[in-house]
Amino acid sequence: MGGGGFTMEPENPALDDYVRTLAPAREPRICLLPTAGGDSEDQIRRFHTAFSDKLCEPTHISLFRLGTHPVPLREHLLAQDIIYVGGGSMINLLALWRAHGLDEILREAWQSGIVLAGLSAGSMCWFEWGVTKSVGAPVPARGLGFLPGSNSVHYDGEPERRPVYLSSVASGAIPPGWAVDDSAGLLFRGARLAEVVASRPGARAYRVRAVDGETVEEVIEPRLLKAPAHADPTAPLAVEELRALHAARRGRRLD
Amino acid sequence: MTRPRQIVAFGGGGFSMEAGNPLLDDYVLGLAAAAGRDRPKVCFLPTASGDADHYVVRFYRHFPAGRCEPSHISLFRRDCGTDDIRSHLLDQDLIYVGGGSVICLMGVLRAHGLDVALREAWEAGVVLCGLSAGSLCWFAEAMTGYHGNSRPVQGIGLIPRSNAVHYDKEPHRRPAYHAAVAGGMPGGFAAEDGAALHFVGEELARVVSSRPESRAFRVDRVDDEVVETQLVTHYLGAETAEPALAA
Numbered sequence: 007m008g009g010g011g012f013t014m015e016p017e018n019p020a021l022d023d024y025v026r027t028l029a030p031a032r033e034p035r036i037c038l039l040p041t042a043g044g045d046s047e048d049q050i051r052r053f054h055t056a057f058s059d060k061l062c063e064p065t066h067i068s069l070f071r072l073g074t075h076p077v078p079l080r081e082h083l084l085a086q087d088i089i090y091v092g093g094g095s096m097i098n099l100l101a102l103w104r105a106h107g108l109d110e111i112l113r114e115a116w117q118s119g120i121v122l123a124g125l126s127a128g129s130m131c132w133f134e135w136g137v138t139k140s141v142g143a144p145v146p147a148r149g150l151g152f153l154p155g156s157n158s159v160h161y162d163g164e165p166e167r168r169p170v171y172l173s174s175v176a177s178g179a180i181p182p183g184w185a186v187d188d189s190a191g192l193l194f195r196g197a198r199l200a201e202v203v204a205s206r207p208g209a210r211a212y213r214v215r216a217v218d219g220e221t222v223e224e225v226i227e228p229r230l231l232k233a234p235a236h237a238d239p240t241a242p243l244a245v246e247e248l249r250a251l252h253a254a255r256r257g258r259r260l261d
Numbered sequence: 262m263t264r265p266r267q268i269v270a271f272g273g274g275g276f277s278m279e280a281g282n283p284l285l286d287d288y289v290l291g292l293a294a295a296a297g298r299d300r301p302k303v304c305f306l307p308t309a310s311g312d313a314d315h316y317v318v319r320f321y322r323h324f325p326a327g328r329c330e331p332s333h334i335s336l337f338r339r340d341c342g343t344d345d346i347r348s349h350l351l352d353q354d355l356i357y358v359g360g361g362s363v364i365c366l367m368g369v370l371r372a373h374g375l376d377v378a379l380r381e382a383w384e385a386g387v388v389l390c391g392l393s394a395g396s397l398c399w400f401a402e403a404m405t406g407y408h409g410n411s412r413p414v415q416g417i418g419l420i421p422r423s424n425a426v427h428y429d430k431e432p433h434r435r436p437a438y439h440a441a442v443a444g445g446m447p448g449g450f451a452a453e454d455g456a457a458l459h460f461v462g463e464e465l466a467r468v469v470s471s472r473p474e475s476r477a478f479r480v481d482r483v484d485d486e487v488v489e490t491q492l493v494t495h496y497l498g499a500e501t502a503e504p505a506l507a508a
Contacts, residue, residue, distance in 0.1 A: 044311025044337040070311040070362045073406040095337045098369050105368030141373070142342050 007125035008159040008186025010205055012056035013049060013093060014125065019056065020205035020231040021191055025088060025123045026062055028193070034087035034121075038066035041102050042094030042127040045070040049092050062088075069106055080111045088121040091128030095140035096147055099127050109150055116152055126159050129192075133157040135180040137171045144170040146180045154197055156183030161212065163188040172221040175214050182215035190228050204228035264386020267292060268419060268460040270396035272426045272452025274471050276323035277316065277360055277392060284471035284497040285457050286323060289390045292459075293329070293355035301354035305333040308369050309361030309394035312337040316359055329355075336369050347378040355388045358395030363405055364414055366394045376417045383419050393426050396458075400424040402446050404438050411437035413446050420463055423449030428478070430454055438480060439487045448481035456494060468494045 010021045026034060038053045040046060045068040057064035067077050083089060089112065091099070103109050116122050122132060130136025131149045135156040138147040144167045149157075158171040174180045184192055184199070189209035193201040202211045213224040269292065275285045293301035305320040307313060312335045324331040332353075334346060350356060356379065358366070370376050383389050389399060397403030401418040404411045404425040411434050416424075425438040428451040435451070442448055450458050450465065455475030459467040468477045479490045 042337075044313070046311065047313075070309075070365050072364075073362060095339070097372050098337055101368040101372035102365055105364050140337075140339060142339055142345075 007123070007129055007189075007191040008161055008209075008211070009093075009125055009163055009188030010191065010209075011090075011125050012052055015189060015205060016052065016056065018189075018205050018233055019060075020233045021189070021203070022056060023060075024191070024203055024205075024231055025090065025121065026060060028121045028123075029087035031087045033061050033063060035063045035065070035085065036088040036090055037083060037086045038064070038090050038092060039108075039124075039128075040066060040092040040094075041069055041108075042096065042099035042131075043092050044094065044098070046094075053090070053092070069102055069108075072106075079106060079108065080114075083108075083111050083115055084118065084120070086115070086120055088123060089115060091122070091124030091131060093124075093126030093128055096127035096130055096136055096138040096149070097140040099131055100147075100149070103131075103150075112150065113152065122152075129159050129186070130157045132194075133183060135174075135183070137167045137174070139164070139167070146170070146174045152197075153194055154181070156180045156214075157192075158183070158185045158214075161185040161187045162209070171214065172223075176216050176219060176221045178216065182213075184226075185212040185214050185223065187211065202226045202228040203231050205231050205233070265461050266383050266386060266419075267388045268383065268399050269388065269390040269457050269469075270399055270420075270424060270426075270450075270452065270460070271390065271392035271457040272396065272428055272475070272477065273360075273392055273430070273454030274457065274475075275357075275392050276319060278454065279471060282471050283323070285392075285455075285469070288457070288469055288497055289355055289357070289388060290324075290329060292388045298330075298354060300328070300330050302330045302332070302352060303355045303357060304350060304353045305331065305357050305359065306336075306375075306391075306395070307333060307359045307361075308336050309363065309366035309398075310359055311361065311365070313361075320357070320359070324357075336373050336375070339373070343374055343378075346373070346375070347381070350375075350378050350382045351385055351387065353382065353387050355390065356382060358389070358391030358398060360391070360393030360395055363394035363397045363403060363416070366398055367414065367416065370398070370417070379417060380419060389419070390457075396426050396452070397424050400449060402441075402449075404434060404441060406431075413441050420449075420460055421447065423447050423480075424458075425449075425451040425480070428453045429476070439489070442480055442482050443485075443487050448479070450477060450492075451480055451489075452477040465492075468492045470494045470496050471498070472496070473498070 040049045134151040137158040187209040190204040211226045402423040455472035456477040
């Protein structure tokens, strides 16, 4: 996602609901990695608020709090249906993942069919390259490289990334790739782009490549996701009942 | 005049852990003031906590502008270049590294080149201090704070020894530290909450404490045996009644 989801559009669950439906499980296990935001309590709280009333089993891992809240990282992550990576500093995200061996665990997770999702830093991290503002002015930064090519996010919301992205692709410093507006998302199956979706009209994605030293931005019109007007898949269960269920599970599965 | 290289490594304590007991923070502020200005420049690095907002706020509350010139650097919300961060750090009298996860701290410091910048600051005589992860990071090796699973991790290595913190609070830390030293980790220093190790250059000059009962230890491997020696600790609360101590 170029931007969006519960942290950026709390009133519009369309992208998060889309992510949730990508997992075949009826009640998918979804784990937030808020690493790029320094495991901010705010991001964690908003995730649980957004997902606790949905048909899913939300958890999070705080690498900064492993000392007081230990979690078996590999075991917990490989047991998920969806891993959702929050936004923040891309440089810190990758440094912290490497320090904890999460780069390898996430590759294993991806290869085993766990849906990997995220916005901003949590989007660019999957590609070979991104354009980060985590060291001040926008600069290209290496990602994990599960997906070939490059990715630039907040393409409409933070226009200062665009010239850096375009010139870096034009010079060949980074490979061609995809620029994505806030509220738009790219779905890759394997390493191939399968679909482009958006949670609001006007949000777009662009295929960006160099042709004779010039960059070309080719618009990809997304499929507009419908915000569910209370066609909530959790309808058969009362919200309170679902909460009680989650609480009981948390008690059993964690801590 | 060249300023000495100084590090004060707290086993635990200071504003983040000892509300109402400013003895350790006053001690490091005193060192910073002695090194130069009346209103020393103090920069807080909350990196090990993930730059937690409440931690930054508490720092400014305990290091008010009346006593010093406070600032902080957030590596999660960086808005300036590496050269600017480096020169800001070199311009300080005191750099205070907060507690949290030492693995996270080291990962982020290295990603931003701050391990190098902090070494430069130390060499230039900026006093470095910190508690917990902010103590461990200065040593060559350190014991992480993992709950029930303390293990060695590499620090910046300004002090070519090892370090363990919160030595009183968590009983698993002592056997884990001893086992690591027995297994080849360089010997070093363990400090309880409230105790702080003051190094001048690479040598321990003094152990100070904010509580009369806080202890610190030297832990070394001698002939295949780990030997732990309690260090003489100067309680800062009684200092005014005592004659000046020779370093």
